[in-house]
Amino acid sequence: MDSKRNGFSSNVGAILAAAGGAVGLGNIWRFPYMLGQNGGGAFLLVYLLFVFMIGVPLMMTEFVIGRGTQSNVVGAYRKLGTTKRWVFLGVFGIIAAFLIYAFYSVVAGWTLNYIVLSLSGQLSGLEKETVAQVFSDFTQSSFWPALSQFFFIAITGIVISFGVEKGIERVSKVLMPVLFFLLVVMCVRSITLPGSEKGLLFLFKPDFSKINANTLLAALGQSFFSLSLGMGAMVTYGSYIRKQDSLLKTSNWISVCDLLVAILAGIVIFPAVFSFGMNPSAGPELVYVVLPNVFNNMPGGVVFASVFFILLGIAALTSTISLLEIIVAFTVEELNWKRSTSSVIVSFGVFLIGVFCTLSFGPLKDFLIFGRTIFELFDLVTASYIMPIGALLMTIFIGWFTPKEVIKEEISHGDSMKGILFDIYYFIIRYIAPAALLVIIISGFLS
Numbered sequence: 197m198d199s200k201r202n203g204f205s206s207n208v209g210a211i212l213a214a215a216g217g218a219v220g221l222g223n224i225w226r227f228p229y230m231l232g233q234n235g236g237g238a239f240l241l242v243y244l245l246f247v248f249m250i251g252v253p254l255m256m257t258e259f260v261i262g263r264g265t266q267s268n269v270v271g272a273y274r275k276l277g278t279t280k281r282w283v284f285l286g287v288f289g290i291i292a293a294f295l296i297y298a299f300y301s302v303v304a305g306w307t308l309n310y311i312v313l314s315l316s317g318q319l320s321g322l323e324k325e326t327v328a329q330v331f332s333d334f335t336q337s338s339f340w341p342a343l344s345q346f347f348f349i350a351i352t353g354i355v356i357s358f359g360v361e362k363g364i365e366r367v368s369k370v371l372m373p374v375l376f377f378l379l380v381v382m383c384v385r386s387i388t389l390p391g392s393e394k395g396l397l398f399l400f401k402p403d404f405s406k407i408n409a410n411t412l413l414a415a416l417g418q419s420f421f422s423l424s425l426g427m428g429a430m431v432t433y434g435s436y437i438r439k440q441d442s443l444l445k446t447s448n449w450i451s452v453c454d455l456l457v458a459i460l461a462g463i464v465i466f467p468a469v470f471s472f473g474m475n476p477s478a479g480p481e482l483v484y485v486v487l488p489n490v491f492n493n494m495p496g497g498v499v500f501a502s503v504f505f506i507l508l509g510i511a512a513l514t515s516t517i518s519l520l521e522i523i524v525a526f527t528v529e530e531l532n533w534k535r536s537t538s539s540v541i542v543s544f545g546v547f548l549i550g551v552f553c554t555l556s557f558g559p560l561k562d563f564l565i566f567g568r569t570i571f572e573l574f575d576l577v578t579a580s581y582i583m584p585i586g587a588l589l590m591t592i593f594i595g596w597f598t599p600k601e602v603i604k605e606e607i608s609h610g611d612s613m614k615g616i617l618f619d620i621y622y623f624i625i626r627y628i629a630p631a632a633l634l635v636i637i638i639s640g641f642l643s
């Protein structure tokens with residue numbers, strides 16, 4: 197059965213597909229507003245530290261778990277765990293994928309509307325207040341956002357039904373280069389605006405007084421969310437990586453791509469925001485309300501606005517693909533569902549839950565749980581709690597309950613992860629990562 201398992205056909209394909217999963221709304225929509233709300237450059241610095249100190253080793257670990265067991269996330273923990281107990285970690289991953297997909301598809305759907313709005317010039321020439329009004333009228337209207345969400349989920353389902361190589365890999369190989377290209381075009385536009393230095397200073401100049409427990413938790417949560425860690429996405433994709441590929445190099449490439457896109461997005465957004473005197477700490481509406489205003493004030497704004505939202509849509513699509521794959525791989529391998537049937541059923545399931553996230557901007561906006569709307573709750577619970585806690589449990593499982601030799605053997609396939617390099621990696625996974633995760637999770641709960 198294992199030998200029939202499909203996978204990525206090349207290392208480049210694997211890197212682009214996994215980078216596609218990692219690069220998403222997290223980089224272009226979430227990263228800039230998190231940075232804007234958490235002290236600019238100071239946040240970036242902490243973020244960098246988390247990506248390379250904890251993110252890369254964790255990503256390698258997820259790849260080891262996936263490639264070593266040749267399984268979906270539940271199967272992986274079933275095969276690797278000495279007792280059945282660890283299977284819950286896989287189930288945790290499936291639940292996380294479901295919750296993330298449910299709220300993520302809301303914002304992904306918005307990109308479709310905004311592509312249409314900007315291409316047809318409907319956003320251009322509007323007053324500041326009117327742009328904000330368009331966004332709130334649209335998100336509150338329920339029908340259009342829900343329809344777009346449905347569309348987005350359907351497109352994702354179609355790609356996944358084609359399988360790993362013909363669906364995921366093929367789409368990523370085309371879309372990722374397009375994404376980079378469009379992003380660089382946008383960057384050039386933004387830094388050539390008058391007064392762009394202020395935005396660059398905000399992005400790159402750290403103000404250490406802004407760092408506190410909340411910033412740390414926010415940066416950690418953001419790094420996990422952005423690298424898709426702690427919930428099985430990389431376990432699933434890892435299971436499709438060829439044995440001869442280096443997991444260290446693959447993880448490094450993916451993390452560098454992910455970081456690069458986040459920083460490029462920052463370079464697109466902040467200089468433009470400052471140049472036109474807008475508010476950098478606007479929150480989730482930063483790219484949907486602030487940016488259209490920015491585009492309105494620049495020559496060729498209609499074109500740049502359209503390019504930007506197409507970019508956002510592409511980034512979101514390669515990520516929803518990875519979210520759906522986690523769940524579909526599980527149903528195909530553990531429950532023996534057909535891939536195509538599973539794509540349809542799971543997509544409908546996600547839509548049924550996800551539509552409540554859409555409605556939480558409209559009719560359900562006063563329905564608060566712990567003071568948050570359903571959408572905000574799903575976002576917070578997954579990025580700030582489920583992913584860090586999932587990662588913590590994974591490091592405990594791998595660092596303390598799995599024989600070191602098993603890890604060493606799998607991680608050094610196609611690689612030079614032996615000797616000191618392996619020892620450093622193992623030390624991080626066994627001590628540093630769990631300790632850091634524990635401190636940050638607890639301080640997050642206390643603050």
Ligand code: PHE
Pocket residue numbers: 217218219220221222223296421422423424425427429515516518519
């Ligand atoms: N990493 C994706 C992003 O940055 C989000 C994501 C999280 C995707 C977890 C899959 C799994 O947008």
